[in-house]
Amino acid sequence: MNPVQETSTTGPARTASAVAARAESLTKVYGRGEARVVALDAVDVAFPRGAFTAIMGPSGSGKSTLMHCMAGLDAATSGRAWIGDVELSGLGDARLTALRRDSVGFVFQSFNLLPTLTAAENITLPLDLAGRRVEQEWLDTVIDAVGLQGRLSHRPSELSGGQQQRVACARALAGRPEIVFADEPTGNLDSRSGADVLRFLRSSVREMGQTVVMVTHDPVAASYADEVLFLADGRVVDSLAAPSADGVLERMKALDPRGGA
C-alpha cells in the first residue's frame, strides 16, 4: 500500500484509506413543482481503492448524475461526497478544478481529445495544466499498457476511434489519480476496440493498483468489473460481485420489466 501522503488538492492526493471515493445521502433534484425530478435519492455508496466498479441501470436511473456529482462536475442538492479525504461539497470552482485535475481521471463516451494536440500532448494535458512534472517511468508504463508507443506524435484525426479512446484512458491515468471515472467508454466503439479499452481499464486496476468507476449500460462491459452496482430511480438497488455478462443481464431484466437498458 502507498504510504500516507499529503491530502492537499494541489498535489497528487493519495491516502491510505481503503475507500477512494464515497457518498453519503447524496441527493440531486432537477426542476421544481410538477417538473421536479429526483435524479439521486439519498444515495450512500463507497468505491473501494484498487477496485474496478461498474454502475448500471436503465436510462434515467441516475447513474450518470451519480458519477457527475461524485467527480465534482456537478453540485449535489444535498448530501456529502468525498474523493479520498477531500469533501466536495462547499468547494469553489477553483478548488474543484484543481481536485479534478489532480485527483480524478476522466474517460468520456466520445470527443475525448483536443484535436489540436498530439496524442502525447493530450495524455500529459492535465499534468501540464497543473504545472506538474511528468513521472516518465509511470507514463511509459501506462503508454505501454495501452499500446500506443508508435502513435504518440499523431493528432486525434489520424487515429482510429479505439486508439483515441485508449489515448483518453492513458490521459486519465497519467497523473496517478485517486480515481478514474469512465462514462460509457465503449459506447462509440466497435466490440473489438471496446474490449481493448476494457481490458486496459481492468489491467490498470489489477496490475497498476488504480481505482476505476465506469458507468455503462452494456452488460458485457460491466462484466469486466470487480463489482457491479445497479441503480434504479436514483437509488442503489442491487449489487453483484465478480459478475458475468449473463448474470448482469439477468439482474437488469429484473430491474426493468420492459427489458430496456
Place this chain on the structure above:
Amino acid sequence: MRRVVWRNLLAHKVRLALSGLAVVLGVAFVAGTLVFTDTLERTFTALFESTTADVDVSAERAFEPTGAPGGAPPQPLDAALAGQIAAVDGVASATGYVQSPGVYVIGPDGKVVATGGAPGIGTGWDPAEGLGMTLTAGRAPAARDEVVLDEATAERTGYGIGDTVELLTPGPRLSATVVGTLRFGESGGLAGASLVAFDTATAQELLAAPGTFHGVSVQAADGVGREELAERVDAALGEGLAVATREEASEKRTEQLAESLGFIDVFLLVFAGIALFVGSFIILNTFSMLVAQRTRELALLRALGASRRQVTGSVLAEALVLAVLGSTAGLLLGLAVAAGLRWAFGRVGLTLDGSLVVAPRTVVAAYAVGVLVTVLAAYLPARRAAKVPPVAALRDDHAMPDGSLRRRTRAGAVLGVAGGTALVAGTALDDAPATLVLLGSLALVVAAIALSPVLARPFLRVAGAALPRIWGPAGRLARENALRNPRRTAATASALMVGVALVTGFSIIGQSANASIGSAVAERMRSDFIVSSAVTQPFSPQVAEEVRGLDGVASVGVARLGFVELDGEPTMLFGVDETTGDDVFALDVIAGQGGAPADGQLLVDADLARDRGWEVGETVAVRGVNGEQRELELRGIYETAPSVGPALLPLATLGELGGEPLDRWVFVQLAEGAGAGAVREAVEAVVADHPIVSVKDMGEFVQEQQGQVAQLLMIINAMLVLSVLIAVLGIVNTLALSVLERTREVGLLRAVGMARRQLRRTIRLEAVLIALFGAVLGLGLGLVFGVGLVSVLDGQGIDELAVPGGRLAVLLAVSALVGVLAAAWPAHRASRMPVLRALATAQ
C-alpha cells in the same frame, strides 16, 4: 425554406448581432455624414436667404479665387452708384451697404471670441432689413463708438447693452459701447460667424473707404419681379458690376461655402467606406463560421431534397434580414452621429440650427450600402454552403471542405507583384501620375488580403513559438487554435490590418511633413522674430507699423496673401515688401535675379516656370480679382519652396490687383547689438492689442507650423480609431463563435482540470496572436504606402522621409492590447460555461 431561415436567425441571435454591428457602424457613418452635410447646407442656405434684398449689386470679380480662407475680400463701389440704381424704373429703394470680414470681438477674458473658422463680419447698419438684420433689443448704432452685436455673440461673451466692447478691425483697434443686439435672418444662426454692426459712416471708414460701399441692396417696387428688376438694373449699369437676384446670390454663396466645407464630406465618406470595407470582413467571417457550424444541418436539408439554390438562398436570405435590420439600426445611429458632429462643431463655434435634415437620399443610400455590402459578403459562404454533400448529414465528423488556397495564392501573388511594380514605377518615375501609386497601393491591399491565410501559418508558428514555453499548455493551445483555421484567422486579422495600415501610412506622412516643414522653414526664412496669427487670419498692418518704430529693431518685413490670375490661371501667392524679399526669404535662385521683386516684376518657382514654359525676362500677364491687369517682367526663378509659395509679387502691385490690405506675416530683424529679450518684450507689448496674433522666434514658428500638421493627423487618427474599433468587434466575433464551436472542447478542458484563469488566458493569447498578425501585416503595408506617398508628394511640401519608429512600436503594442480587450468577453463566456452542459453539447 423560409421557416428554416427564421429559425436560424432566432437561434443565432447573439452571433448575428455581432456581425450586424459591423453593418450598423458602417451604415451609421454613411447616414451620419449625409445627414450632417444636409443639415450644414440647410443652415447656410437659410443663412444666405436671410438677406432680403430683392436684387444685390456688387463689384464683379474677374474670377472666383478658390481655396481662399474666409473668402476673397469685397471690392469697393462708388457711393454714387446707389443713386444711379434708385433711378431705374421699378426700383423702390437702393441702399449702399458695407460688409466685410475682419472685425473680431474681444471677449471679457481679453481673447478674441472664437468663430470656429467662420469670419468675424463687420457691417454698416443700413440697410438693416436688406442685409437680413433685425434689432432685438436696444437701438441702432448712431455714432462712431456705438455698435450692435448679434445675439449669439452677445450671449457667448455676456456683453449687454451699455457694456464697453473691444473690437479688432482691419484698421485700428476700437472701443465701443453696445447699444443693441440684432438677430440675423429668421433663426439667428450665423454658423459661428460673429456680426458687428456700426453706423454706416464708421463702417465705411473702417472697412472700405469714405464714400464707398461694398454693394447696393435693391428693393423692387410692387409688381416688379426680381428677375425683371435685375435685368433692368443690369441694363442701366455699366461694365464691371455683378447684378444678382436674391436666389442667385444665395445660391452662389452656398456653393462657395459647400466647396470650402466639401472636404468634411469627403473625409467622412472615406471613413464610412473604410468602416464598411472592414465590416464586410466580419460579415464574411461570421457567415463562413455559421455555415461551417451548420454543415450537418445543411447536409440534412440537402439529403431531404433541398436544391443547392435553396441552400444558397437560405443563407443569403439570412444575410438580407441581417442587412435590413443592421441598416435600420445604422440609420438611427447615423442620426446620433450627425447630432454628435453638430455638437462637436458647435463646441468650436460653428453652430448649426434647427433639426437634423434627413433627405430621402440618405435613407436610400443607407439601405443600399448596408444591403449591398452584407449580401456581397455573405455570397461566398452561401455558395460554399451549397457544396455540402448530403452524405455529410450521416457522418459524424464531416468538416466543411476548405478549397485549396492555391488559386488564391496565385492571384494574390500576381496582384502583389503588379501592385509593387506600379508603386515602384510611380515613385521612381518623375512624371508618373499619382494615381499609379494609389492603384499600386490598392492592389497591394487586396494582395495582402488574398495572401493572408498563406502568410498566417508561418507567422503564427514563429510568433507563437515562445508561447508554450512561457504559458505552458495555455500558450500551446492558443497557438494551435489560431493555426487551426488560417482562413478565419486571416479574415479576422484583415480587418485590423486595414486600420493599422492606414494609421501607419498617415503617421509616416505626418512625420515626414513635420520634418520637411522644419527644414523648409529653417532653410528658407531668416528672421529673428515672426508675428503671425496661429489660425492664418490676416491682421492689421498697424502691427508692422508700430513694431517698425521700436528700439532695437533694424528692419521689419511683411508678407500678404493674394489671389491673382497668372496668364489666366488662378494662383495663390505672396506679396512681399523689400525687406522680406531681400532679407527674410532665402531663395535658391536658379535663373535670373533673386531678392525682392521691384515694381513691375515678379518671381516664380521652378515648377511653375517649367509648367508654363516661362523664362527670365519674359512678360507675364497678371489679373487681379478686381479685374485690374498688369504686365510683369519675370525677374527670376527660384527652387520650389512650399513655405514661400509659387510666386512673389511686390506688395504694392498685389494691393492694386485687389489684394486685401492685411498682413499675414511680419518679420522682425534685430539691430546689431540689440538684446533679443528686450526687443521681444517690446514687440509683445505691441501685439498685446491684437489678440489674434503672437510673436515667436524661428523655433516656435516651426513648432506652430508643425502643430497644424499634428492637429490634422490627430483628427485623421481619431477617425481611424473607428476602423480599429470595428476590427476589435471582428475579433470579438470570431473568438465568440470559435468558443461556441469548441464548446465541447472547453468542457473537456475544464473537466480534466483547466482552471478558469488558464482557459481565459488561452483565449486571450489566441486573440493577441490574431491581432498581432493583423498589426504586422498592416505595419508592412502602411510602411509601403507611407514611403510611396511621401515620394509622390516630394516637391509639394514633403521632401523628407521620416518614419516614426516609436509611434509604430506603440501601435504594435496597442494592437496586442486590442487583442486582449477583444478576448475579454468571449473568454469570460467560455470560462463561465457549465462543464457538464458543455460536454453534453452536440457537435
